[in-house]
Amino acid sequence: MSDIVNKPSHYTRWKIEPITFIMENDLPFHVGNIIKYVMRAGHKIYEGEDAIGSEITDLRKVIRYSEMRIEQLDKNMKEYI
Numbered sequence: 001m002s003d004i005v006n007k008p009s010h011y012t013r014w015k016i017e018p019i020t021f022i023m024e025n026d027l028p029f030h031v032g033n034i035i036k037y038v039m040r041a042g043h044k045i046y047e048g049e050d051a052i053g054s055e056i057t058d059l060r061k062v063i064r065y066s067e068m069r070i071e072q073l074d075k076n077m078k079e080y081i
Contacts, residue, residue, distance in 0.1 A: 010044035011036075030069045037061040 041058035
């Protein structure tokens with residue numbers, strides 16, 4: 001059985017876990033989450049979803065974090081105009 005807290009199988013399939021890469025590179029929160037969800041898309045199954053639905057969910061999360069960052073940048077840009 002996999003250790004879902006310390007070594008979840010949907011993150012440990014690569015040579016470097018996403019969290020290690022994110023922390024070692026001191027990435028911003030939104031970038032870290034985008035990397036995390038992209039890397040696990042297709043590898044984590046959500047309760048009540050099949051493999052395809054779960055992959056779509058993670059990819060939607062990638063889009064959402066991207067949209068939130070765009071909204072933040074857009075708002076900041078409008079404040080300077």
